[in-house]
Amino acid sequence: MSKPILSIRDLHIHYGAIAALKGVSLDVANGEIVALIGANGAGKTTLMSSICGIPAPRSGSIVYEGEDIAGASSYEAARRGIAIAPEGRRIFPRMSVAENLLMGGWLQTQASQKERMEFVFGLFPRLKERRSQSAGTLSGGEQQMLAIGRALMSKPKLLLLDEPSLGLAPQISRQIFQALAMINRELGLTVLLAEQDAHHALKLASRGYVMVTGNVNLSGSSADLLSDPKVRAAYLEGGRH
Incomplete structure (x- = not known):
């Protein structure tokens, strides 16, 4: 190792x-x-x-x-x-998918946030389709993708x-x-x-x-x-x- x-x-x-x-x-x-x-x-x-x-x-x-x-x-x-996608996802249900992702990129510049969001959308295309949808209305699998994507936003x-x-x-x-x-x-x-x-x-x-x-x-x-x-x-x- x-x-x-x-x-x-x-x-x-x-x-x-x-x-x-x-x-x-x-x-x-x-x-x-x-x-x-x-x-x-x-x-x-x-x-x-x-x-x-x-x-x-x-x-x-x-x-x-x-x-x-x-x-x-x-x-x-x-x-x-260090970033974590916690047990139970803990997304912000009333925020949109895009807003949840931006919460994960709060330490990044605006340009970096945009670049990183496109990376997450490439990884999980369902999130791109639902970028304006309230996170609380997503399926369980989509919410888990969002939790992981939010963690990845911080690079x-x-x-x-x-x-x-x-x-x-x-x-x-x-x-x-x-x-x-x-x-x-x-x-x-x-x-x-x-x-x-x-x-x-x-x-x-x-x-x-x-x-x-x-x-x-x-x-x-x-x-x-x-x-x-x-x-x-x-x-x-x-x-x-």
Whole structure:
């Protein structure tokens, strides 16, 4: 693995008396896709959110491009080139598709915003067709495309995706994963992907981490994890092979 753009060490996060993360460590190299898999409640969302500044860790480090950003603000994370498409999408339902995208490009110049919006429309043509439509009237798949497109508007160096396939039809999920593979291949964009759909996540990623009750229980290449009996039994049996 090349030099990590993101290196997390012994990260502990608590919500009151509840330990959400219990010493998580992981690395993401520049230009790779890394999958973070695990059941609902394993701590994936907490980990992803902490990279963006909320919540702040009790202890441990989040080193991004050589600097520890643990506890830094969300603004600082965005300024440094970290963007997230959060679980549940969190689009602005009363705003149009175009207005939602512009919200994601708030740190860019007007010319850069226009260029980036055309890139997003090329990636997700449905959004171009619906650019003037209220985001709240989009289908679930279109809203997920919008959430990812909004994150891409900032020209991130590190894209965090939290459960992008949640609640979507398999065909739509495949389209989204194909788009992610394309931007990684053509732009070299680094992606950390948190997913309950272990099969699709590991097929897309080069490496993966398995989270169980607030910690990393297993890690390795995607091929090794896909063939691991414990991973197959917990996350793949009865699914796609």
